[in-house]
Amino acid sequence: EPEVTQTPSHQVTQMGQEVILRCVPISNHLYFYWYRQILGQKVEFLVSFYNNEISEKSEIFDDQFSVERPDGSNFTLKIRSTKLEDSAMYFCASSGAGARSYNEQFFGPGTRLTVL
Amino acid sequence: ELKVEQNPLFLSMQEGKNYTIYCNYSTTSDRLYWYRQDPGKSLESLFVLLSNGAVKQEGRLMASLDTKARLSTLHITAAVHDLSATYFCAGGDYGGSQGNLIFGKGTKLSVKP
Numbered sequence: 416e417p418e419v420t421q422t423p424s425h426q427v428t429q430m431g432q433e434v435i436l437r438c439v440p441i442s443n444h445l446y447f448y449w450y451r452q453i454l455g456q457k458v459e460f461l462v463s464f465y466n467n468e469i470s471e472k473s474e475i476f477d478d479q480f481s482v483e484r485p486d487g488s489n490f491t492l493k494i495r496s497t498k499l500e501d502s503a504m505y506f507c508a509s510s511g512a513g514a515r516s517y518n519e520q521f522f523g524p525g526t527r528l529t530v531l
Numbered sequence: 532e533l534k535v536e537q538n539p540l541f542l543s544m545q546e547g548k549n550y551t552i553y554c555n556y557s558t559t560s561d562r563l564y565w566y567r568q569d570p571g572k573s574l575e576s577l578f579v580l581l582s583n584g585a586v587k588q589e590g591r592l593m594a595s596l597d598t599k600a601r602l603s604t605l606h607i608t609a610a611v612h613d614l615s616a617t618y619f620c621a622g623g624d625y626g627g628s629q630g631n632l633i634f635g636k637g638t639k640l641s642v643k644p
Contacts, residue, residue, distance in 0.1 A: 448631065458574065458619060458634040471631055506573060508632075519564070520632060522574040 417441040419523035421507050427529045428497055436492045436526045438507030447490045448508040448520060449482065451475070458506065464490065497530045504528075533558050533624045537635035544610045544642050552638045554603040554620035563596050563603045564621045564632060574619065578605075610642045 420439045428434050440447050449461040463470040464482055481493045490509075494501055504527050508520040534557040544550055554563065562581050566574040578587045580596035580603060587594050591614065593606045603620055617639045621632040 450632075457636045458621075458632075460624075460631045460633065463631050473631075519576060519579050521576065522566075524573045 417443075419507055419509055419521050421505075421523040421526050423526060424524065425527045425529070427531065430499060430530055431496050434494050434497055434528065436494075436505050436507075436528070438490045438492070438523055439488050440490055440507065440509030441511075441521060442488070444509035444511050444521075446470075446510045447482075447484070448510075449492045450506045450508065450522075451503040452506065452525075453503045461492070461505075494528075497528075499530050502528055502530045533622050533633045535620060535622050535633050535635040537620055537638050540636055540638060542638055542640045544607070544640065546611055546642055546644055547609050549609065550607050552605040552607075552618055552620075552640075554605070554635055556601050556603075556622045556633075558601075559598075562623050564623070565594050565603070565605055566619045566621065566634075568617045568619065568637070570617075577618075607640070610640075612642050612644060615640055615642045 419441055422437045426434055445465060447464040450458050451461055452458045459475060460473050462472045462476045462482055467484060479495045483491050490507060504525045506525045507523040510520045536555045538553050542550060564579050565577040567577050568574050578594040580594060583598040585596045591608045596603045605618060617637045619634050619637045621634045624631045624633045
């Protein structure tokens, strides 16, 4: 069964460093998302992406964040200068359709980001 | 802006008992999602409820949606230990163009023998 994959599974970085989290969505999906979950808290929406541009972004997704689909398969989240409060599990999700139709989102296994 | 509230946030049950998790949402959302998360793991899709009155069942779990009351429920029948996990409901935020999911805080379910 097709699934969303993410790498790395765990990333440890120093405050102020740049990190890139990688995702490979399900191959025929067109809509891509990043969410994050701070330990023990709820899942929060960061950004959605379609047709090579950002569709929506939350207040969390500030200028330190960017997303890119550098080729036909990868979808990346970059944090330019990490802060302690960026420590969280980051989930990538993809769906085959957007808001106007059946929009079941499939989540990857997550990348645990630890900022020291 | 869509807000999603779940209760209870913690639920400790005995095996064999029944219980219901409630999910209220604040604005119109014509679809509602339930996910399961095991500790340290990703989110597993359980149910997608697409219309008022929708009811879906899988094993010991049954989910329903009442769009008029802006309420979804996840009913657990004769709980077993394997159901121990955190359950999230999420509404589709269709204010934008792509339908981002807005999650509740989750209900941490612990089923004891």
